[in-house]
Amino acid sequence: MEFANRVVSAAMKATNNNAVINVCLVGSFVALAVRSVKQQRDIEALEAQKDSLTHSNKAMKKAMWGWKQQLFAEASSTDSALVPLSRLKAIYGEAPEHQIGDALKEDAKSSASKFVV
Template sequence: MEFINRIAEAATRALNNNVVIDVCLLASFATLGIRSVHQQKVIEALEAEKENLVKSNKAMRKTMWDWKQQLFAEASTDSASVPLTRLRAIYGEAPSPQPAAGDTVKQGAKSSGPVNFIV
């Protein structure tokens, strides 16, 4: 029991000693500073990676656009295996065909969703 009392007294003296408190504060400040430097390096690396990904994404978009334009150019010839109108429909650039008057009524009846009644 006496051993525990000595440990408690030493802890109380250490808590009241300004040198111990200053050392703990300095160690905390140094730890936070090191962590902050590490996080800053990680952030800079992520920003550089983001810039590279944005550049890569723009290059891929341009390549895809060029391929699409080349595909449309090849499809506009008479010997194309896929007609230009079909390609435009696939890419969503052609207007969808307008349904006949009778089809509109049928689609309206099919497309009506569930009816919600408010009581």
């Protein structure tokens, strides 16, 4: 019992002692500073990753645009293209609404004439 009384009195002295309180406050400040530095490093790494992904997405969009333009050029230059230009425009949403139905009919006619059984 005497041991418990000593522990309680030591705890009471510690709570009333400014040095102990200051040590606890400084320890808390250091812990928060370390956590803040770690979070700042994580944010910087994520921003660098975001910039890299944005750059690669822009490069992919440019490549896809080039492929699309090349596909349209090949479809418009030859009459024997596998997919007619009107059908390609309908697929990419560049044809007006009334032409989409016409493109489907034209596609059905061209595919029927190409495949002979």
